Amino acid sequence: MIMGYPILFHLSFLFASLFILLISFSTIEVVNGGFSVNLIRINSTNVAHLLDTVQSPIIADDGVHIIEMSLGNPPTKYYGLMDTGSDLVWSQCLPCDDCFPQKYPYFDPKKSSTYTNVYCQEHECNQLEEKNKGCSSNNQCSYTYSYADSSITQGELALDTITLESSSGGVIPLQYMIFGCGHKNSGIFDNKMMGIVGLGRGSLSLISQIGPSFGGRRFSHCFIPYSNDNNLPSIMSFGSGSEVVGDGVVSTPLITKQSKPFYYVTLKGISVGDTYLSLHSSSKGNMIIDSGTTLTVLPQKLYDQLVDEVKKQVPLQHITDDPEFADRLCYRSTNLQDPILTTHFEGADLQLKPIQTFYRLKVGVSCFAFRSTSNDAFGIYGNLVQTNYLIGFDLEREVVSFKATQCDIHQSLV
Known part of the structure; x- marks a missing residue:
């Protein structure tokens, strides 16, 4: 997101980029025109079987669009501002020393069995630009992002499970996803937002993290006009099956x-x-x-x-x-x-x-x-x-x- 001008309020953000998924392919099997992928994080024996087209609901909300997914294990609903103009994926997290109001509970890392700290010497931390990177007294990787409208998010870089939906109606848990766990966040945010989902071209965006698992870094969306029923979601799709094809393309x-x-x-x-x-x-x-x-x-x-x-x-x-x-x-x-x-x-x-x-x-x-x-x-x-x-x-x-x-x-x- 670079500059916004929502229908009911002004947004003026400048977001930077930062995410990578440390995974490697184990096997890929074609199944009825679809595929099955085994994901293995480096130095991990945990495996997730991924089937069908990966999808997520998106909802129009006063000048922006909100994407729905789940964070942590057990999965808790997460609603983030969908942003093809930035890469950082982050959520407000407890302890929230200075957070903007949101209608949903703040994400609690202590309640997620798959939440993992990122330490300063680790590869994930080194993906941050020097101007955004810090190191806490307990050697945890920290980040700070300031935006053009003076919005800011500060917190710790971490790994956790992000769960998306599939075209067959099931769910697809993605382990070891890098995200920002923000403890100090301020700016012009609707209370239906819990953070930002960066979908930019950089190596650390959501699409760059999950792309290798689903047949490539591809995604598509279809935004409903704001004058329509804002409670009606449309669909965002990722990877194979998300291609825009057919007459009129x-x-x-x-x-x-x-x-x-x-x-x-x-x-x-x-x-x-x-x-x-x-x-x-x-x-x-x-x-x-x-x-x-x-x-x-x-x-x-x-x-x-x-x-x-x-x-x-x-x-x-x-x-x-x-x-x-x-x-x-x-x-x-x-x-x-x-x-x-x-x-x-x-x-x-x-x-x-x-x-x-x-x-x-x-x-x-x-x-x-x-x-x-x-x-x-x-x-x-x-x-x-x-x-x-x-x-x-x-x-x-x-x-x-x-x-x-x-x-x-x-x-x-x-």
């Missing part, structure tokens, strides 16, 4: 840059109806796809052109008599039908309807889901414009694929 290449957590793609321009607006940039990887950012962020010149063209094509007068809306484009309507926008990525044109390009700021008011940045080097493709698309991230093939989908009825991959 378009793909754009991932661009590798120094900042490993981010999914860089190349935006060429945006159309408003039949009017094409060029980004006027030959730079590859000028947009970051980020599920933790709500609004789409564009360089100032393209943003200004886009707003001017939208004003021309929306058959309503935008709000000018209320200072609350002075810094954004808003209309006194929640049923806009025009305009249709198209984002033109390298190799992929994505058509966006008003339900994806406007959000309800308050009753009776819709606002444009884009904002500007003075940084001409890159922008951010936020989660509002990602709704009603099945989006697949394939780190093995280095592509992102899109398929227009009604996500509120999408409960399994087709």
